[in-house]
Amino acid sequence: MAVNTDKGLILIIDDEESIRDGCKQALEKSGHVVLTAENGKEGIRIARESKPEIAFVDLKMPSMSGMEIIDFLSRDIPDIVSIVITGYASIVSAVESMKKGAYDYLPKPFTPDQLRAVVKRAFEHRNLKMETRMLRDEKEQMEKNFITFVSHEMRSPLLVIEQYLEALRAVAGRCLDKDANDIIERCNKRIQGLKALVEHWLDISHIESGIFEPEKNPVDIPGIITRSVEEIAPLYHIRELTIETDVSDDIPEVTGDGESLMRVLTNIMGNAAKYTPSGGKVSIRAGHDEYYVSISISDTGMGIPKEKLPFIFEPFYSVKREGEEQKGSGLGLNFCRKIMEAHGGKIEVSSQVGKGTTFVLKFPK
Numbered sequence: 001m002a003v004n005t006d007k008g009l010i011l012i013i014d015d016e017e018s019i020r021d022g023c024k025q026a027l028e029k030s031g032h033v034v035l036t037a038e039n040g041k042e043g044i045r046i047a048r049e050s051k052p053e054i055a056f057v058d059l060k061m062p063s064m065s066g067m068e069i070i071d072f073l074s075r076d077i078p079d080i081v082s083i084v085i086t087g088y089a090s091i092v093s094a095v096e097s098m099k100k101g102a103y104d105y106l107p108k109p110f111t112p113d114q115l116r117a118v119v120k121r122a123f124e125h126r127n128l129k130m131e132t133r134m135l136r137d138e139k140e141q142m143e144k145n146f147i148t149f150v151s152h153e154m155r156s157p158l159l160v161i162e163q164y165l166e167a168l169r170a171v172a173g174r175c176l177d178k179d180a181n182d183i184i185e186r187c188n189k190r191i192q193g194l195k196a197l198v199e200h201w202l203d204i205s206h207i208e209s210g211i212f213e214p215e216k217n218p219v220d221i222p223g224i225i226t227r228s229v230e231e232i233a234p235l236y237h238i239r240e241l242t243i244e245t246d247v248s249d250d251i252p253e254v255t256g257d258g259e260s261l262m263r264v265l266t267n268i269m270g271n272a273a274k275y276t277p278s279g280g281k282v283s284i285r286a287g288h289d290e291y292y293v294s295i296s297i298s299d300t301g302m303g304i305p306k307e308k309l310p311f312i313f314e315p316f317y318s319v320k321r322e323g324e325e326q327k328g329s330g331l332g333l334n335f336c337r338k339i340m341e342a343h344g345g346k347i348e349v350s351s352q353v354g355k356g357t358t359f360v361l362k363f364p365k
Contacts, residue, residue: 008123009050012036013043013069014058014085019108023056026112027119040064044072051077054122056106059086059097067100074101079130081122154198162191203335215257221286221293221363222247224258228265229284235270240278247286254293254363256343264336264347268297268359271332275319275357276301292345292362303353312349313337 010032012023020036027034035050037043040061047055055073059066070082084097084105097105103125106118165184169176176184229243236243272282280300287294304312304319311317315334340347344364351357 007031008053009033009035010119011043011047011050011052011055013038013040013055013061013066015039015061016058019058019085022112023115026115030116030119032119040066040069040072043069044076047073047080048076052080053126054081054083054119056083056085057102059084059105067097070097070100070102079126081126083118083122154194158191158195158198162188162195165191197331203338216255217258218253219256219258219261220253221251221295224262224265225284225286225295228262228269231262232266232269232273235273236282239273239276241273241276242281244281244283245285246283248288251286251288251293252365254343254365256363260339261343264339264361265295265297267332267336272297272299272301272357275299288365291365293365294363295361296358297361298356298358300356303355304349304351304357305353306351309349309351313347 007030010027012020012034013036014020014023015038017038020038024034024036035046035052037046041064043055043057046052057066057069057073061069066084066086070084073080073082082097082102084102085108086105087108103122104118106115165188169184172180225245225247229245233243269282269284276282276299282300283296283298285296285298308319312319313333313336315331337347340361346362348360348362349357350360
């Protein structure tokens, strides 16, 4: 996996001709290919065209400073290793250049040996950085492949088990006593939970791998709120909860995928039902301002402790209810956040223990 080291393309950006020529001669003797530029504008143009591995940048130049050049190079060529050449070396300038993306700095005057030593370190640093990135990319790809494989492998047996349970009920009929029916019902609930987990896994995997691309259609916010409320209403009836809606009449349409946004809403509404005791209320409001179209979902439930709020959107993290035997998958809110990000929006949360939680979905106008 090692990347070729030692020899490569180097760019010198310095307004002093003697510095450019001296660096070029010293580095070409070591087998490097060297390009030079006398100002920042020319240096950035050459860098964009030739993609050098290393760039030496003079800190003090007319029209464009070395800091500005390094900032441009770091954004345009992420793999480049920038080194500051300066006759005004100080701790302050060194720290500032590092913040802009420089790897090292070389104070004037310097010898050819000092120049070559810095180049050697820079190539070693670049190779290590690229190998680390390749390993990280491979690890992420393996994780995505594993999730997809496991999800697909789980789907078939879950479907078969679900069908067997339905067949058992159909065949046994009234022969099953209450205890047996309760066991079957518990099995069915666990299967539904596993199926939901598999679907979330696949959705998140598709989003992270770039396969998921939200449709870009006009989405009627009042319409998806109405449909979401209708879908979740049976659960709220069972749990004896009240749903209250307050939706502005003049909400503009947003661009996106209505079905995935509905899943976001029903997921958050489902969580509100799960964490709100019987007799409680869930309020859904929608409006807009100069910048955003917003939907808020507030409940009168148990609330989320302040120290746990930063983690609720992380995968597999779930807040357990009091007396709850088993927590959820912890993927639902992670899915919601990724869907909102895929739409260019964001999701915010505030909560107070014992008083309830509010989620706010914000879509750019």
